[in-house]
Amino acid sequence: MRERAAGELALYERIPSYRRAIEASGATGAAEIAVIGDEEAVAAEVRRYREAGATEVVFTATELDGEEGRVRTWRLLGELSRG
Incomplete structure (x- = not known):
């Protein structure tokens, strides 16, 4: 990947x-x-950025893993943005 x-x-x-x-x-x-990986790996990276002091984390989901992967990524990022 x-x-x-x-x-x-x-x-x-x-x-x-x-x-x-x-x-x-x-x-x-x-x-x-x-940031490439399953939901757990992506969530861990978001936490790492926040713990490092990032106040804004911007992601761009690609089509690397197809439509299903893109939808999973956006769903997860939406959940993470709510805290």
Whole structure:
């Protein structure tokens, strides 16, 4: 899945603000910092961002895992946004 993400997310590596965020994280590419996994893994990453002090966490769901995966992702993110 991460290999597929590398191709789909490569465009972010050319946008200066995203490039800075990627580099600040210590990663070399956008796919390295992409949150990929099941609901438990995604929820854990959201918690990690919040615990690190993030006041706003923005996600973009892709079609990497098909329509069912996209719907599951949006459902989970909606639940997480409510606290």
